[in-house]
Amino acid sequence: MRLSGNTVEPTFTRKVQVVVVGTGPGGSTVAKRLAEAGRDVLMIEAGAYVPASEFTQREGEMMRKLYHEAGLRTTDDGSMAMLHGRVVGGSSVVNYLDCFRTPPALLRDWARRFDLPDLEPEKMAPRFEKIEEILHVRKLAVANLNVNNDKLRRGAEALGWKGDTFHRNAQDCYGSGFCDLGCAYNAKQSAAITFVPLATKAGATLLTDARVDRVLTAAGRATGVEGTLLDAARQPRGTFRIDADVVVVSGGAIHTPYLLLSSGVDDPSGQLGRNFWTHPGTPVCGWYPGERIANYEGIKQGYYIGEFSDVLNDHPIGALLEGIGAPPGITATIFPGFGLERQRQLLRYNEYTAAGILLRDQAPGRISVGDGRPKIAWTFAPEDAWRMRQAVEKCAEAYLASGAKAALTGHNRLTVLRSTRDFKKLDEVGWSGGELALFCFHQMGTARMAGSPAGGVVTPSGRMWAYANLYVADGSLFPTASGVNPQLTIYALSDVVADGILAESAVAG
Numbered sequence: 001m002r003l004s005g006n007t008v009e010p011t012f013t014r015k016v017q018v019v020v021v022g023t024g025p026g027g028s029t030v031a032k033r034l035a036e037a038g039r040d041v042l043m044i045e046a047g048a049y050v051p052a053s054e055f056t057q058r059e060g061e062m063m064r065k066l067y068h069e070a071g072l073r074t075t076d077d078g079s080m081a082m083l084h085g086r087v088v089g090g091s092s093v094v095n096y097l098d099c100f101r102t103p104p105a106l107l108r109d110w111a112r113r114f115d116l117p118d119l120e121p122e123k124m125a126p127r128f129e130k131i132e133e134i135l136h137v138r139k140l141a142v143a144n145l146n147v148n149n150d151k152l153r154r155g156a157e158a159l160g161w162k163g164d165t166f167h168r169n170a171q172d173c174y175g176s177g178f179c180d181l182g183c184a185y186n187a188k189q190s191a192a193i194t195f196v197p198l199a200t201k202a203g204a205t206l207l208t209d210a211r212v213d214r215v216l217t218a219a220g221r222a223t224g225v226e227g228t229l230l231d232a233a234r235q236p237r238g239t240f241r242i243d244a245d246v247v248v249v250s251g252g253a254i255h256t257p258y259l260l261l262s263s264g265v266d267d268p269s270g271q272l273g274r275n276f277w278t279h280p281g282t283p284v285c286g287w288y289p290g291e292r293i294a295n296y297e298g299i300k301q302g303y304y305i306g307e308f309s310d311v312l313n314d315h316p317i318g319a320l321l322e323g324i325g326a327p328p329g330i331t332a333t334i335f336p337g338f339g340l341e342r343q344r345q346l347l348r349y350n351e352y353t354a355a356g357i358l359l360r361d362q363a364p365g366r367i368s369v370g371d372g373r374p375k376i377a378w379t380f381a382p383e384d385a386w387r388m389r390q391a392v393e394k395c396a397e398a399y400l401a402s403g404a405k406a407a408l409t410g411h412n413r414l415t416v417l418r419s420t421r422d423f424k425k426l427d428e429v430g431w432s433g434g435e436l437a438l439f440c441f442h443q444m445g446t447a448r449m450a451g452s453p454a455g456g457v458v459t460p461s462g463r464m465w466a467y468a469n470l471y472v473a474d475g476s477l478f479p480t481a482s483g484v485n486p487q488l489t490i491y492a493l494s495d496v497v498a499d500g501i502l503a504e505s506a507v508a509g
């Protein structure tokens with residue numbers, strides 16, 4: 001059953017066995033598992049339910065409808081854009097479909113360093129198999145790469161670097177190129193068309209347009225949640241209160257700590273909101289004069305270079321280089337230069353390839369409670385900036401090796417690299433946030449899992465240490481940054497949490 005905060009009675013109350021806050025990969029996984037186990041489950045989502053027929057492919061309209069703060073959220077210092085979805089299905093609705101299993105070496109590290117034996121790769125493998133089947137994960141064929149991604153592939157192959165096509169959660173994808181504005185063809189197998197409907201099919205109820213403002217607790221137990229019902233213009237139109245035997249917070253790695261901290265929960269670890277890993281990303285473009293690249297056409301993310309990844313290839317830089325299509329609005333905001341110089345660059349839009357660096361960060365930020373919204377404290381640490389510089393150089397090298405006349409970086413100051421001799425220019429430009437366009441698509445780590453309160457915010461089953469029945473299930477659980485695109489890891493860790501709830505909670509099925 002699906003209910004909307006826009007239409008239910010303006011003082012909505014309900015008593016359920018399990019309430020799940022958020023319907024991204026984390027929340028929907030737990031809701032599906034518990035509903036299938038016979039529990040009475042209510043999913044609550046701040047965003048709207050948006051069917052494929054309403055994905056208009058118009059950038060301004062969809063950004064407002066599908067993203068937190070219309071996609072304009074940034075870190076407090078404004079140095080990094082913070083993109084994440086606010087819609088049924090969460091960011092899985094706007095993501096680029098890349099699917100990586102958590103690299104085995106990383107799972108082993110998490111299992112041993114954070115005392116999480118259930119995360120050993122052999123134990124996680126069956127979870128990934130099950131999740132990949134539901135999400136219809138398949139490897140993209142080289143023949144289906146668009147020109148943009150194929151240039152990156154050719155560059156990597158010319159240089160003898162490791163790289164591959166992505167695995168993707170898609171079915172009958174013909175490459176409309178609008179992944180980040182919602183898939184109008186339902187080809188993307190997001191949580192909104194997989195795990196959420198599987199949960200409702202098993203009996204769960206979905207309440208949309210309803211923002212949870214507080215987790216209610218008493219005497220070491222969570223007793224429910226309360227919040228605000230929203231109308232179609234996202235203005236408050238009422239309130240709700242849900243009493244529950246088990247509360248699961250799955251608002252994503254920014255809103256989960258924000259909600260829990262705003263609710264004043266006990267956190268013996270003292271780490272709630274800390275360890276905010278972001279995979280800082282910056283664009284690099286290749287310029288191929290006279291060629292039609294049209295990086296926005298076709299499958300946006302098709303190919304990655306894994307040569308410089310620490311988790312895939314034990315490389316000290318610790319970055320993935322991923323082909324990426326850039327819509328015109330975002331491109332216009334990040335293109336370097338001013339005035340006529342900028343106009344000249346933008347007129348060449350169709351001749352540019354684009355790739356994004358995905359850096360495995362070593363210096364995390366922190367989420368705390370601001371005045372009515374999350375505060376996102378983060379600065380680009382010099383050690384991460386230095387590795388970013390190395391990764392940008394490698395990406396430029398790949399483009400030059402595949403025939404680009406020049407490579408451009410994402411610096412505010414136009415930085416054009418016409419040959420490897422120009423790479424010394426990279427030592428003359430600044431690398432701090434504010435000097436370089438920085439994007440975060442992956443939020444992780446703010447309620448990390450560990451075997452003891454000294455190590456993390458939640459137990460190996462995702463339960464907050466001070467409560468018998470308050471769980472976290474989303475990207476907040478990551479003990480460290482994953483170094484690869486995180487969605488499959490989030491589904492899999494939340495599957496571990498679902499097992500934990502079933503084993504620990506006394507709620508009968």
Ligand SMILES: Cc1cc2nc3c(=O)[nH]c(=O)nc-3n(C[C@H](O)[C@H](O)[C@H](O)COP(=O)(O)OP(=O)(O)OC[C@H]3O[C@@H](n4cnc5c(N)ncnc54)[C@H](O)[C@@H]3O)c2cc1C
Pocket residue numbers: 021022023024025026027044045046047083084085086087088089090091092094095096097098099100180210211212213250251252253255256259301441442443473474475476484485486487488490
């Ligand atoms: C543009 C983009 C591209 C990406 N591409 C990829 C990719 O190719 N591959 C990949 O692996 N990952 C990708 N990601 C990241 C991936 O989609 C996310 O890491 C993942 O969706 C996070 O899942 P989650 O469950 O932690 O949270 P989310 O998906 O953020 O879901 C949380 C949900 O909770 C809701 N919520 C929050 N607070 C409240 C509240 N108080 N009350 C009610 N509801 C609340 C939110 O509205 C949201 O819908 C991308 C992300 C973006 C933004």
